[in-house]
Amino acid sequence: MIIGSKNKGKIEEIIKISEKYGLKYDFQTCNDLSIPEIIENGNSFAENSIIKASEIFKLYGKPVITDDSGLCVDFLKGFPGIFSSRYSGGGDSKNISKLLIELKNIPAEKRQAKFFCSVCYCFDYNSYVVFSGEIHGIIIDERRGENGFGYDPVFYLPQYKKTMAELSSQDKNSISHRAQAFDKLFKYLSEKF
Numbered sequence: 001m002i003i004g005s006k007n008k009g010k011i012e013e014i015i016k017i018s019e020k021y022g023l024k025y026d027f028q029t030c031n032d033l034s035i036p037e038i039i040e041n042g043n044s045f046a047e048n049s050i051i052k053a054s055e056i057f058k059l060y061g062k063p064v065i066t067d068d069s070g071l072c073v074d075f076l077k078g079f080p081g082i083f084s085s086r087y088s089g090g091g092d093s094k095n096i097s098k099l100l101i102e103l104k105n106i107p108a109e110k111r112q113a114k115f116f117c118s119v120c121y122c123f124d125y126n127s128y129v130v131f132s133g134e135i136h137g138i139i140i141d142e143r144r145g146e147n148g149f150g151y152d153p154v155f156y157l158p159q160y161k162k163t164m165a166e167l168s169s170q171d172k173n174s175i176s177h178r179a180q181a182f183d184k185l186f187k188y189l190s191e192k193f
Contacts, residue, residue, distance in 0.1 A: 001025045002033065004056050004066035013173050014065065017182045021190040028062075035059065045069060045082060045118035046130050053122035065185065069117035069178055071151045073139060075110045076102060084150065092150055096143065099151065103139055111139040115155065115164075117177040119185050129188065133180025137164070148172060 003011050011029050018025060038055045040048040048068035056064045070084030080087040080099070088094040103111055114136045122128040135157070143153035145165025152164035152172075164172055173179050 001027055002056055002060060002062050002064045003027055003029045004035075004052050004064050006030045010067075010178070013178065014182055016173070017179065018186050020183075021186040023186055023190060030056075033060065040068065040082075042068075042082070045116055046120070046132070048082060049118045049120035049130065050122070050128060053120040053128060054126070057122045057125065064122045065119065066122075067117055067119045067178060067181065069115065069181075071099075071113060071155070072116055073099070073103070073111070073113040075106055075112075096151060096154055099139065100141060100154065103141075108138060108140075113137055113139050113155065115151075115177040117181040119178075119181040121185055121189070129185075131181045131184035131188070133177040133182075133184065135175060135177045135180070 003014055005011055006029065015027060035056060038052050040051055042048040042051050045068040049066045052066040052068070053064045056066070068082070070081055072078045072081050080095070084095070088098040114134045116132065116134045118130055118132045120128050120130050138156045138158065139154050140156045140163065141154075143165075144163045145153050145167075147167060147169055148165040155164045156162070157164065160167065164176075
């Protein structure tokens with residue numbers, strides 16, 4: 001099975017979740033294979049994950065797992081959404097800076113947001129299943145914490161009194177939007193096969 005990612009942290013997380021369900025796949029990743037850049041031009045996280053999985057399946061003819069995820073802010077009508085990683089055109093720190101400028105002087109009760117993830121498992125030409133996960137929080141004005149990446153330092157979880165970047169990797173990986181979506185996928189696979 002191919003994991004359609006080059007992100008080592010994400011790959012390790014996916015493999016650990018699969019092991020929880022007793023699944024022992026021989027995984028390959030985009031680091032092991034020669035996969036050209038795939039244009040994600042869908043209108044949703046689900047569409048982008050399907051595009052990636054389908055294109056990789058066409059190249060190798062093996063089952064593929066991909067995901068697409070991002071931050072959706074209520075006040076910004078769901079933005080940055082599918083554009084989360086390229087919101088500012090300049091990486092994580094600039095993305096956060098742009099977000100905080102957009103939310104300047106907006107009260108906390110209007111800063112509700114969610115991280116959303118869609119996972120696609122493609123097992124044949126045009127044959128796939130999609131699962132999703134989400135976690136809700138509030139965007140705060142200051143960056144806090146060193147763990148994680150992306151918008152984690154400003155995504156505050158009231159129930160934990162911490163940002164995603166202040167959680168331990170183990171805690172984050174047990175509650176995150178990505179963990180929820182992959183849990184659903186591997187539960188499905190453990191019951192199906």
